[in-house]
Amino acid sequence: MIRDFLVWLQTELGKGPGEYPMSWSEALLGSLNFWGLLEGTHLLALMLFAGTIFVVDLRLLGVTFKRTPVSVLSDKVLPLTVFGFVIVLLTGLALFYAKPLVYYHNIWFRAKLVFIVLALLNIVIFHRRVQRNISDWDGLAKPPGAARASAAISLAAWVIVIMLGRFIAYDWFECGKPLPDWANALQECAASEKGAQTLAELAQ
Amino acid sequence: MTPADVFPELRPWVENLVNVWPAYIIKPQFAQWQVLHILSMVILGGTSILINLRLIGVGVTNESPSEVYRNLRAWLHVGVVGIVVSGVLIGMANAERLYDSAAFTVKMLALLAGVILTYGASALAAKADGRVGGAAKVFFLLGLAVFAVALWVFSTGDLINPGMFHAITAAALVVLFVTRGPIRWIYLVGLTALLVAQYVATHIVIKADDYERLDPVNIAFAWIFAAWILGVAAFQTVVAGRSAEGGPIAKAIGYATILVWVVASAAGRWIAFA
Numbered sequence: 366m367i368r369d370f371l372v373w374l375q376t377e378l379g380k381g382p383g384e385y386p387m388s389w390s391e392a393l394l395g396s397l398n399f400w401g402l403l404e405g406t407h408l409l410a411l412m413l414f415a416g417t418i419f420v421v422d423l424r425l426l427g428v429t430f431k432r433t434p435v436s437v438l439s440d441k442v443l444p445l446t447v448f449g450f451v452i453v454l455l456t457g458l459a460l461f462y463a464k465p466l467v468y469y470h471n472i473w474f475r476a477k478l479v480f481i482v483l484a485l486l487n488i489v490i491f492h493r494r495v496q497r498n499i500s501d502w503d504g505l506a507k508p509p510g511a512a513r514a515s516a517a518i519s520l521a522a523w524v525i526v527i528m529l530g531r532f533i534a535y536d537w538f539e540c541g542k543p544l545p546d547w548a549n550a551l552q553e554c555a556a557s558e559k560g561a562q563t564l565a566e567l568a569q
Numbered sequence: 570m571t572p573a574d575v576f577p578e579l580r581p582w583v584e585n586l587v588n589v590w591p592a593y594i595i596k597p598q599f600a601q602w603q604v605l606h607i608l609s610m611v612i613l614g615g616t617s618i619l620i621n622l623r624l625i626g627v628g629v630t631n632e633s634p635s636e637v638y639r640n641l642r643a644w645l646h647v648g649v650v651g652i653v654v655s656g657v658l659i660g661m662a663n664a665e666r667l668y669d670s671a672a673f674t675v676k677m678l679a680l681l682a683g684v685i686l687t688y689g690a691s692a693l694a695a696k697a698d699g700r701v702g703g704a705a706k707v708f709f710l711l712g713l714a715v716f717a718v719a720l721w722v723f724s725t726g727d728l729i730n731p732g733m734f735h736a737i738t739a740a741a742l743v744v745l746f747v748t749r750g751p752i753r754w755i756y757l758v759g760l761t762a763l764l765v766a767q768y769v770a771t772h773i774v775i776k777a778d779d780y781e782r783l784d785p786v787n788i789a790f791a792w793i794f795a796a797w798i799l800g801v802a803a804f805q806t807v808v809a810g811r812s813a814e815g816g817p818i819a820k821a822i823g824y825a826t827i828l829v830w831v832v833a834s835a836a837g838r839w840i841a842f843a
Contacts, residue, residue, distance in 0.1 A: 398731040400842075401731065401732070401841075401842040401843075402731060402732075402734055402735075404838060404841075404842075405732060405734075405835050405838040405839065406735065406738070408607070408610075409614075409735060409739065409831060409834055409835060411607075411611065412610055412613075412614025412615070412834060413614060413615075413618065415611045415614075415615070416611045416612060416613070416614035416615020416616065417615045417618070417619070418615075419611065419612065419615050419644075420615050420619060420641070420644075423644070429640045429641065429643075429644070430632075430640045432636075433631065433632055437631050438629065441628060441630065441631065442619065442628075442629065445618070445628075445746075524608065527604065527607055527608060527611065531600060531603055531604050531607060532600055532604075534600075535600050
């Protein structure tokens with residue numbers, strides 16, 4: 366069902382009546398500069414978002430700004446982080462919209478979504494549970510274990526998200542190529558336009 | 570202006586770089602080194618923006634500029650060294666493409682300007698809590714001159730000049746973040762009016778596929794946007810006046826150092842497109 370929706374999104378939505386009608390998704394992908402501007406903005410916003418969240422995580426780990434209360438640093442830095450995240454999200458959605466089926470059948474993209482969810486869950490847990498008694502440790506140079514664990518998870522998750530995001534551009538596990546069964550299954554290659562080819566088939 | 574235009578005699582050397590150690594080791598691990606490059610950019614982005622926003626007078630204002638710098642300088646060094654080392658390695662493995670890329674010229678010029686502004690001007694001003702000495706002023710002017718050349722190559726290079734959008738947009742957002750009160754609202758109204766005027770000019774007055782007529786109009790609007798943003802930034806910088814934590818020059822150093830890294834990063838991305 367998701368794939369059917371993405372096929373419609375990529376090939377039908379916004380399709381005009383002209384001689385060579387293009388959907389909005391195809392028009393975006395084929396645009397002279399818009400794709401490049403989106404990718405560039407995605408990267409710059411990532412630098413703002415991840416760069417500032419790393420600073421807050423380093424404070425929670427007791428590595429930097431040890432004399433600044435956590436709440437004070439968060440209040441000053443997190444507005445920048447949130448702004449960066451909104452731009453990353455909007456440009457990311459637009460980039461996905463330009464070739465949804467390619468991303469849908471991409472193992473790195475799927476893994477990236479999993480780690481984004483993990484990172485966001487970590488933020489929710491931090492704000493709902495870890496931060497509840499922040500007044501007890503706000504000024505400590507080295508916050509308690511739960512806060513440090515949350516920061517370490519955040520750092521690791523966002524580093525992995527960035528790594529997986531870069532790997533999406535590479536065709537190591539592209540559907541249609543001879544792949545291990547697990548890779549074909551994880552990215553649903555059988556349902557993709559290029560189909561699934563296994564390593565066993567290649568050996569025959 | 571590509572490196573090949575400036576150093577045409579280097580082509581045989583550049584073509585052979587991929588066969589030189591460690592390029593032939595890096596080549597099969599290109600993606601992994603790219604990840605290190607991006608992570609370094611992220612670290613540089615986070616630290617640089619916080620240090621330089623503080624110089625402008627916003628951001629982590631509960632700490633002095635010298636304290637913000639002292640807390641972040643190690644990570645700033647990690648970011649700068651990281652982009653240079655990973656950049657040299659992935660550059661060697663991809664040298665032929667970079668040699669014919671005008672965006673790469675922009676990136677190298679902006680990188681040079683970024684290092685000069687960061688270590689020659691911004692770091693000195695931050696360490697002195699906004700006081701700008703003679704050496705910092707000289708490095709600021711030198712960095713600005715190199716940055717101006719980078720912007721000139723970026724804005725006049727075929728196929729890469731749309732990348733100036735990033736520089737102008739980043740400048741617009743930094744000024745929006747920095748300004749306060751009535752100045753912010755006047756600035757925002759001006760920006761909105763310019764956006765509407767550009768849309769009308771490039772979608773209604775001129776058809777969206779009439780590139781021949783659109784190009785000069787878009788370039789003119791880029792200049793008008795830049796003038797409006799810089800004008801408001803200059804007004805804000807002067808109106809803010811000389812405070813205990815630095816005057817207009819320290820703030821100008823903050824603006825320039827943020828934007829130079831934006832341009833270096835954006836140009837790096839545009840290597841892939843043109």
